[in-house]
Amino acid sequence: MRFLVTRVQPQADAWVRQLCAAGHEAQALPLIEVHALADVSAVQAAGQRWSSYHAVMFVSHHAVNCFFKENQALALYIQAQATIKTRVWTTGPGTTKALLAQGVPASLLDAPDAQSGQFDSEALWQRVQSQVQPGQRVLIVRGRSQPLAGLEETLTDAGVGRDWLAQRLTQAGAQVDFVVSYQRGAPDWGSEQRTVAQMAAVDGTVWLFSSAEAIGYLNELLPQQDWSQALAVATHPRIAQAARSLGFGQVQQARPVVADVLASIESFR
Template identity: 60%
Template sequence: MRLIVTRVQPQARQWADRFEACGRDALVLPLIEVRGLADATAVRAAWLNLSNYKAAMFVSRHAVDYFFQAKPAPAHGEHALSAMTPRWWATGPGTAHALLAHGVATPSLDTPPEQAGQFDSEALWRQVHPQVQPGDRVLIVRGDSVTPDGRSLVDNDQGVGREWLAERLRQSGAQVDFVVAYQRGAPFWTDAQCGLARSAAADGSVWLFSSAEALGHLQSLLPGQDWSAARAVATHPRIAAAARDLGFAVVTQTRPTWEEVRASVESLA
C-alpha cells in the first residue's frame, strides 16, 4: 500500500520519512505551496505595534516563520520580544514549536495540549477564552490564498478557523486585527506528478489530507478525475467532508497526531 502525502513542504517530506521508517512506501505530492510577500510593510508595521495587543495568534508554523522573517532589526533580542505582547497563541504543536524556536518563552505561549489530539481554533479558544476581556486587542497572523496569477481568493473559512475565532473574540468584546504574513496557493505540478496522482486515484493508494484547501487544489489540478476507487485519511471533519464531496470512496477521519494518523493508515492496509 502506498501513501500519498499532500502536506506543504517541508512537512510533507518529514511525514513521508516517518512512514518509510515504518516500512511504508510514501510519495510526496504537496497540494499547497507557500511563499513570502513581495511587500511585507504591513507585517513590519504589526511588529512595531505589537505591544498594543493582548495576544498574537498564528494560524500555522508558516505564519510564524514569515512573520518573524519580517521582524524589524531594532526589535531583535529576547527582552524586547518578551515585552512586546503578553500572550502568543498557537493552534497546534507545530505552530507552538515554531514560536519557541523563534525565542518565545514557554510561559507566554498558549496552545492546545498535544495529548488532546485536536489542533484548531476551537481547541485554542477553550484554552484562551478566560484571558479575554472587553477592550482587548488581538492580532491574527495568517496567510493569503492566491491564484497562480497572484489574485487573492475570497476567504471561505467561515465555519471553523480564524474567522470562527475572530467572531468569538468579538463576542467577548475584543477588537480583532488581521495581518497577512505569507501567501499560499496551488502547486505547479509536472506532467509526471499529474500522472502519478491519476494512478494513485485507482491503485489502492491512501491519500493523507490535512487541509480542505488542498482538496480544492487537487480538483483543479486533475479536473474530471474519477475518485470513486480512491481512499483517504483526513485529520478534521471538514477535510473528511471535502474528500467525500470530491468523490473519494473510502474516507477515514482521525485526529491529527502522528500516532492516530498512523493507526488509521494501518487500518486500511
C-alpha cells in the same frame, strides 16, 4: 501501505521520513505552495505594534516564519523586555515548535493540550477564552489564498477556523486585527506529478490531507478525475468532508500525528 503526503514543504518531507521509518512507502506530493509577499510593510507594522496586543495568534508554521523574517529583532525584544505580556496563541504542535525556534519564550505560549482530540481554533478557544476581556486587542497572523474559482464552499477551509475564532473574540468584546504574512496557491504540476496522482486515485494509495484548501486545488489540477476508488486520511472533520465532497471512496479522520494516522488506516487493509 503507500502514502501520498500533500502537506506544504518542508513539512511534507518530514512526514515522509516518519512514515518510511515506520515501515511504509511514502512520497511527497504537496498540494499547496507558499510564497513570500511582494509588499511586507503591513507585516513589519504589525511587528512594531506587538506590545499593544493582548495576544497574537499564528495560524501555521509558515505564518510564524514569514512574520518573524520581516521582524527579525522582535523575538530578542520579547525576551529582553520582561514587561511584555503579549500572549502567543497557536492551534497545534508544529506552529508551537516554529515559535520556540524563533525564540519566543514557552511561558508566553498558549495552545491546545498535546493530547487534545483536535488541534484547531475551537480547541484553542477552550484554552484561552478565560483570558479575554472587553477592550483587549488580538492580532491574527494568517496567509492569503489563491482564489478557488467555481468550487463549492466545502472544498476550501481558507480562514474558516480563524474567522470562527475572530467571531468568538468579538463577542467577548475584544478587537480583532488581521495581517497576511504569506501567500498560498496551487502547485505547478508537470506530467510526472499528474501521473502519480492519477495512479494514486486507483491503486490503494492513502492520501494524507491536512487542508481542505489543498483538496480544492487537487480538483483544479485534475478536474475530470474519478476519486471513487481513492483512500484518504484527513486531519480535521472539515477536511474529511471536503474529501468526501470531492468523491473520495473511503475517508478516515485522525489527529495530525503519525501514530494516529497509522492507527486510522487499519480499516483500509
